[in-house]
Amino acid sequence: MPENSTLPRFAVLQLSGCAGCEVSLINASEWVDQYQLVYMPLVVSTHAVPEDTEVLLVSGGVRNDEDIYNLRRAVEIVDRVVAVGTCAISGGVANLGDRDDVRAMFMAGQDRHHLPHLLPKSHPVDSFVNVDLYLPGCPPTPELFMAALLDPENYQASGIVCGECGRKKLKDMRPQHLVGFQQGEVLPDICLINQGYLCVGSSVRGGCRAICTRPGHPCVGCRGPSDAYIEKESQVWFDRVQNVFERMTDIPPDEIRDALHSPQLSMFLFQFTDYADANRPPRPKEKVL
Amino acid sequence: MAILRFPLSRIEGHARVEMEVHDGQVMTAHFQAIEMRGFRYFMQGTSAEQMPVIVPRICGVCSTAHHVASVKALENIFDVEPPELAREIRELLLLGQLIQNQATSLFIFTMPDRVGASSLFHMDESEADPDHQLSLARRSLKVRQVGTNLITLAGGQFIHPVKAVIGGVTSGIQREPAEAMLKDIEALLPVACELFDAYWEMSMAMGERIGTWGDDQPAYYIASTGRTRPRLDSDTLRVLGPDGVERASFPPRLFRSYLDYEDTAYSYAGQTSYQGQVMRANSLARMNLALSMGTPLADGYLEKLTHTFGKPAHPILLFDLCRGIELVYAFERALEILAKDLDYEDTEVPYTLKDGEGYGLVEAPRGPLIHHYIVTDGLVREAEFVIPTVHNMLAIERALKVAGERYISPEAINLELEKAVGRVVRAFDPCIACATQ
Ligand code: SF4
Ligand code: SF4
Ligand code: SF4
Numbered sequence: 001m002p003e004n005s006t007l008p009r010f011a012v013l014q015l016s017g018c019a020g021c022e023v024s025l026i027n028a029s030e031w032v033d034q035y036q037l038v039y040m041p042l043v044v045s046t047h048a049v050p051e052d053t054e055v056l057l058v059s060g061g062v063r064n065d066e067d068i069y070n071l072r073r074a075v076e077i078v079d080r081v082v083a084v085g086t087c088a089i090s091g092g093v094a095n096l097g098d099r100d101d102v103r104a105m106f107m108a109g110q111d112r113h114h115l116p117h118l119l120p121k122s123h124p125v126d127s128f129v130n131v132d133l134y135l136p137g138c139p140p141t142p143e144l145f146m147a148a149l150l151d152p153e154n155y156q157a158s159g160i161v162c163g164e165c166g167r168k169k170l171k172d173m174r175p176q177h178l179v180g181f182q183q184g185e186v187l188p189d190i191c192l193i194n195q196g197y198l199c200v201g202s203s204v205r206g207g208c209r210a211i212c213t214r215p216g217h218p219c220v221g222c223r224g225p226s227d228a229y230i231e232k233e234s235q236v237w238f239d240r241v242q243n244v245f246e247r248m249t250d251i252p253p254d255e256i257r258d259a260l261h262s263p264q265l266s267m268f269l270f271q272f273t274d275y276a277d278a279n280r281p282p283r284p285k286e287k288v289l
Numbered sequence: 290m291a292i293l294r295f296p297l298s299r300i301e302g303h304a305r306v307e308m309e310v311h312d313g314q315v316m317t318a319h320f321q322a323i324e325m326r327g328f329r330y331f332m333q334g335t336s337a338e339q340m341p342v343i344v345p346r347i348c349g350v351c352s353t354a355h356h357v358a359s360v361k362a363l364e365n366i367f368d369v370e371p372p373e374l375a376r377e378i379r380e381l382l383l384l385g386q387l388i389q390n391q392a393t394s395l396f397i398f399t400m401p402d403r404v405g406a407s408s409l410f411h412m413d414e415s416e417a418d419p420d421h422q423l424s425l426a427r428r429s430l431k432v433r434q435v436g437t438n439l440i441t442l443a444g445g446q447f448i449h450p451v452k453a454v455i456g457g458v459t460s461g462i463q464r465e466p467a468e469a470m471l472k473d474i475e476a477l478l479p480v481a482c483e484l485f486d487a488y489w490e491m492s493m494a495m496g497e498r499i500g501t502w503g504d505d506q507p508a509y510y511i512a513s514t515g516r517t518r519p520r521l522d523s524d525t526l527r528v529l530g531p532d533g534v535e536r537a538s539f540p541p542r543l544f545r546s547y548l549d550y551e552d553t554a555y556s557y558a559g560q561t562s563y564q565g566q567v568m569r570a571n572s573l574a575r576m577n578l579a580l581s582m583g584t585p586l587a588d589g590y591l592e593k594l595t596h597t598f599g600k601p602a603h604p605i606l607l608f609d610l611c612r613g614i615e616l617v618y619a620f621e622r623a624l625e626i627l628a629k630d631l632d633y634e635d636t637e638v639p640y641t642l643k644d645g646e647g648y649g650l651v652e653a654p655r656g657p658l659i660h661h662y663i664v665t666d667g668l669v670r671e672a673e674f675v676i677p678t679v680h681n682m683l684a685i686e687r688a689l690k691v692a693g694e695r696y697i698s699p700e701a702i703n704l705e706l707e708k709a710v711g712r713v714v715r716a717f718d719p720c721i722a723c724a725t726q
Contacts (some may be wrong), residue, residue, distance in 0.1 A: 014303075016303075016324050016325075016326055017349075017722075018346050018347060018348050018349040018350075018352070018722050019301055019302065019348065019349040019350050019722055020345075020346070020348075020349020020350075020352060020448040020449060021349065022349070023349045023350060023389075023393075023448055024349075024447070024448055026393075026397070026430070026433075027434065027437050027447070029427075029430045029434075032410065032426075032427075032430075037408075037410055041297075041298040041299075042298075042299070042300075042301070043299060043397050043398075043408050043409065043410070044298065044299070044407055044408035044410070044411070045298040045299055045401070045407045045408065045711070046298070046407060047296055047298070063324065063325070063326060064323075064324065064325075066303075066323065092346070093326075093343065093346040094326040094327065094331070096331040096332075096335075096343075097326070097327050097330060097331035099331070102327070102330045102331045102333070105330045106327045106330050106331075112554065112555070112556070112557060113554065113555075114555065115321065115323050115555070115556070115557065116323050116324070118325060122326070138346065138449065139349065139448050139449075141447070180338055181338065181454040181455055181456060181459070181637065181640075182455075182456075182639055182640055182641065182642070183639055184456060184457070184637045184638050184639030184640075185634075185636060185637050186459045186460060186636075186637075188460065211441070211445060211446050211447065212445050212446050212451050214445070215445040215451070215452050215459055215460045216445075216452070216459030216460040217342075217445055217446075217451035217452060217454075217459050220342060262335075262336055262339060263334075263335045263336070263339060263343065264335075264336075264339040264342050264343055267343070
């Protein structure tokens with residue numbers, strides 16, 4: 001991958017995240033022949049996005065003032081901006097801290113001079129700059145990265161995770177309660193809802209090839225809602241999951257409702273519809289891979 | 290007084306180095322973590338059972354270690370012992386992590402320093418022979434990929450694993466994928482060795498060129514692996530003195546009696562010491578502790594290291610070589626486990642929630658990692674993450690100061706300093722996302 005090659009140039013800007021998105025990108029090494037990586041501090045020693053860079057992938061949320069500065073400076077140079085991963089799209093896991101009690105603790109305990117100044121919360125990238133393509137997932141799989149870089153329009157995936165899961169939904173296996181892993185085993189081949197797990201794969205966008213549910217862990221929805229719910233309020237989406245559980249189980253509706261509001265789901269499921277920054281239109285589904 | 294500021298790349302996360310220089314004297318060298326998300330705060334109130342899925346997001350590089358440490362802390366609270374099969378699958382997970390991490394550190398983070406390139410992907414434009422370097426890059430990525438594939442096989446999701454749960458794992462590994470993985474690892478083990486040999490040569494040449502492997506003084510070492518063979522999920526931390534004699538061994542719940550923690554005003558990360566003494570965690574600590582690796586090829590390399598550099602060995606560039614030994618070990622050990630039956634029923638045992646306080650220890654690639662939770666009514670009241678990089682902070686700063694003194698004189702600053710700063714920091718392979726969470 002020589003520097004002077006005519007291959008299109010891309011850069012990766014990492015804001016405040018976990019680097020999982022970058023690690024996933026390195027796992028997809030096919031781009032080596034088709035793109036020229038010009039900036040990505042995790043793997044390349046360069047200190048700014050160079051001119052003539054076409055695509056900018058942004059991962060991580062905007063968590064401090066240096067993130068804002070780096071983001072604004074980088075987008076000026078490039079033609080196309082891709083927001084990669086839940087953190088960049090909605091603030092991600094760090095958004096679990098978007099509560100008054102946590103903010104108070106956090107801001108009180110973490111004042112530092114001469115360091116990037118922390119913001120009260122983690123912001124999505126599109127609070128500050130325009131985004132051309134959203135690539136959800138925590139992190140997106142290498143396959144999704146390749147699709148985003150090479151041919152986002154023609155990526156083939158199921159509408160929902162269930163379509164890629166391969167577990168069978170049974171009519172006559174109706175749990176009374178959510179049991180989680182306390183029961184001590186996960187049966188193969190049978191839908192996790194039938195076994196009393198809180199799996200939301202039935203309304204989460206496909207494309208990850210159901211990597212969690214196949215080996216027996218419920219989908220926590222890291223890819224966000226499917227196209228059917230992505231432009232709607234989260235309540236519509238909640239009602240849908242609630243319906244699925246009421247149809248397939250005898251679990252009391254209140255129990256399901258409470259569970260759906262748990263932290264592990266809320267870090268992903270609100271990522272397209274509910275912003276803490278009010279008055280923003282939903283992201284159009286055409287822009288979401 | 291002048292302040293020299295060095296941005297850093299090819300490490301995990303956002304950090305920089307600041308040196309205060311006065312009349313050619315290095316007054317201070319600060320290693321600053323400049324990001325923070327606040328997991329220890331926002332995990333409060335989370336349902337305890339969801340922790341193993343959320344905490345891997347502390348760091349996409351060390352995710353597997355957080356996943357397993359979290360499960361162990363909860364098992365400690367709920368008083369449940371995972372079955373043997375679950376332990377083996379978790380070990381595979383941690384081995385996958387070790388392969389991925391050590392390969393990343395060796396090939397992506399530090400190999401470019403050895404030939405003066407800006408990255409592994411740009412090594413063909415360095416002074417070295419183009420064809421050879423390009424194939425080096427590709428082979429390196431393949432070896433690294435083995436780690437990722439192993440995490441996927443043993444952990445489900447490939448960056449933030451999901452398969453370890455309180456009481457066990459969600460499923461075993463079927464014979465067919467296990468065989469396929471086995472073949473893959475067998476095919477790539479010689480490639481890993483070949484790359485490590487090349488890396489060793491490049492390192493010798495670099496040591497020759499810069500005239501040192503690190504001038505810093507000896508230090509204390511901390512690790513939680515076994516002495517006769519590595520154990521990634523042991524329940525004991527050990528501290529070695531600079532002379533190689535074991536000074537302490539203790540369970541994770543007693544860590545506060547042995548280690549002193551301090552916040553710093555100039556960084557979002559704190560720093561720990563062993564009763565006021567500078568200590569080091571990570572690969573060199575483990576190799577100084579290990580009498581043997583328990584697998585043939587890795588033992589050969591360990592012998593070569595001991596023969597060449599003595600034991601305990603202190604020069605910091607040896608951290609990098611030690612990572613290579615562990616890379617080879619992890620390949621060999623994964624072969625041993627994958628040869629066993631991993632597909633029988635006994636994957637998990639049931640448990641009931643209860644209130645309590647628990648600790649989970651694993652040896653992450655960067656050193657001993659402890660998760661400490663207090664749980665009431667099924668919710669996490671307090672979460673504490675004791676991070677290996679934080680144990681290395683004082684050692685990193687001391688080594689940076691030594692490097693500064695080597696290259697700064699009242700007359701001039703040698704341009705090699707910037708490179709030296711990068712080499713020093715990368716030798717410790719710090720992880721900033723973890724250190725600050
Ligand atoms: S989206 Fe997930 S993988 Fe990506 S940076 Fe955020 S937490 Fe890490
Ligand atoms: S609900 Fe979950 S387990 Fe059931 S089919 Fe859908 S993705 Fe699979
Ligand atoms: S199965 Fe669900 S949680 Fe897992 S990667 Fe796919 S969308 Fe994300």
